[in-house]
Amino acid sequence: MDQPAAASDKTPRTSRGRRTLRKLLDAAAVEFGEKGFHEASISSITGRANVALGTFYTYFDSKDALFRALVADMSEAVKASAREAIHEGMGALEVERAALADFLKFAREHREIYRIIDEAEFVDPASYRRHYETIADRFVERLKGGGNSGELRGGLGEVHAWALMGMNVFVGLRYAVWGEGREDLDRIAEEVNLLIARGIEATEG
Amino acid sequence: MDQPAAASDKTPRTSRGRRTLRKLLDAAAVEFGEKGFHEASISSITGRANVALGTFYTYFDSKDALFRALVADMSEAVKASAREAIHEGMGALEVERAALADFLKFAREHREIYRIIDEAEFVDPASYRRHYETIADRFVERLKGGGNSGELRGGLGEVHAWALMGMNVFVGLRYAVWGEGREDLDRIAEEVNLLIARGIEATEG
Missing domain, CATH: 1.10.357 (Tetracycline Repressor; domain 2)
Incomplete structure (x- = not known):
């Protein structure tokens, strides 16, 4: 999961940015998985990721955009895992x-x-x-x-x-x-x- | 779909009652299918079924109860259709x-x-x-x-x-x-x- 998917114009260019994006996606997987989309909140996701709330918007425009990126990221993760097998x-x-x-x-x-x-x-x-x-x-x-x-x-x-x-x-x-x-x-x-x-x-x- | 499922204590005993229940379940299938559970409303379902709003509660305690009955009814309908084939x-x-x-x-x-x-x-x-x-x-x-x-x-x-x-x-x-x-x-x-x-x-x- 080294190259997480994100809104193209918000793709991070530094390794630190990619790490933050990875933390947001991992936190989102836990949050959406536990609560479902409607109950999930951006503030709870940034809390889980230990990232400042304002930083979220550097990476995603909305909860919807994060969810879309997460689905693409999970598809990619399944594919990457299969490739290794x-x-x-x-x-x-x-x-x-x-x-x-x-x-x-x-x-x-x-x-x-x-x-x-x-x-x-x-x-x-x-x-x-x-x-x-x-x-x-x-x-x-x-x-x-x-x-x-x-x-x-x-x-x-x-x-x-x-x-x-x-x-x-x-x-x-x-x-x-x-x-x-x-x-x-x-x-x-x-x-x-x-x-x-x-x-x-x-x-x- | 002659014997629709409903909350057991609210199972209709008359053929007229069973017809009303059938109308509510058919209307619910359209409403939930089009709008999804959260956007669906009891008043819209009774409107589609051409049944008075108050009548709804003769059959179901809540939108949740109707949804559960609809899932059971659809399972039964698939099963009944397969039996005929x-x-x-x-x-x-x-x-x-x-x-x-x-x-x-x-x-x-x-x-x-x-x-x-x-x-x-x-x-x-x-x-x-x-x-x-x-x-x-x-x-x-x-x-x-x-x-x-x-x-x-x-x-x-x-x-x-x-x-x-x-x-x-x-x-x-x-x-x-x-x-x-x-x-x-x-x-x-x-x-x-x-x-x-x-x-x-x-x-x-």
Whole structure:
């Protein structure tokens, strides 16, 4: 999360500025996650971040602008986390397994992410839709790549991308966000991976 | 939607009462769907339903109570619609295909259902969780039934249930709610069905 997103004309140019922006975004994640958008307040966020109230406006025009930046920042954080979990040389199915296992662990550590992304549907519908469309685009790329390499069957595309994304989101909701913290997330990612690899139909013989 | 849910002590006993309750729930679906919970008002809902404001309190104690009843009513409506799409003698995979096709058509006709269920996460978290847990339980039953009949492989359970439910929810979001209304929902349900039947791995030979 080294390069947090902010309103473009307010992007900080110094490392100190970037640190302050990071503190504001981290405080906002806690505040919005605990209280929701409507109850959250700028003064409480600056208090949590240990930043002067006036400083807030150096970075954001409003609570809405901060919320939008937070959604973009969280999308980026999920993506960055997944990138670290995936290595050159992994096959297409192995990539999906590793990305899901990583996402489940990320969501367990950042349970507030669900509440914040979900609230974007109401606070900032465009961010909400962009969040999922962007992720779906990456699924499509990976599925087509797997088809080209011959590991996956041909003809995979957008429908399959949304299906796989939905699986991951709901498995994360159940086991990472609503879980008790003891579930074996690697094993769960493996079960989902077997489901997407071979389906649920009984094999003959 | 013949037997709408309401606060138990306020359940209407006459057919006229049930019709009024139905009108209030239908008006609430439009109002909450358009404005969201916080902006919605009881007076606007009774206006839409063409019911006197005072009559509202014969049926519900508050806007919160109406919202909870609406979430339960929508869960029931989805379930009832799926029941009609499924017939005796269908195989386990055929049931999943028919249920998804039906759900996609239902969601296209009732796009407000996503916004209302999703807003329950914030307005009434217990209803939100119960909604999905109830659906997941039905998936588990069907998957185990399919395993017992030999059509599906053994060992299917809760993880697969949440995965399949998530697929359906997200495919519905993309093609029924955010769709242009021209997508071939039957074809989409078939593609998802092939995905869950046999997966995405290339078959050898």
